[in-house]
Amino acid sequence: MIGLVGRVTGRIGAGLVGEVMVRVPERLGTEAFLAYLAVPGEPLQPGTMVVVVDYQPPRTVYVEPF
Structure with missing residues (x-):
């Protein structure tokens, strides 16, 4: 999972759980994951490309802008 690129589908920000595809x-497909910011900062809006920097099974990822 770490290093994969995805797209934000639900706003991610400080104190907010978002969603990425x-x-x-x-x-062989695209999956939805709950997402948190890896480093606190500006919120990520839907459509923003992100890279997964940490994965917590079963469906949680920590992301940074790509």
Whole structure:
């Protein structure tokens, strides 16, 4: 999961849990994950490209802007 690129579908910000869609090659498709900012900063709006920097099973990722 770490290093995969995705797109924000639900706003991510300080104190907010957002959503990202990430293409998972091993599963041959795109999946939704709950997302948090890896480093606190400006909120990420829907449509922003992000990279996964940490993964917490089963469906949580920490992201940074791409």
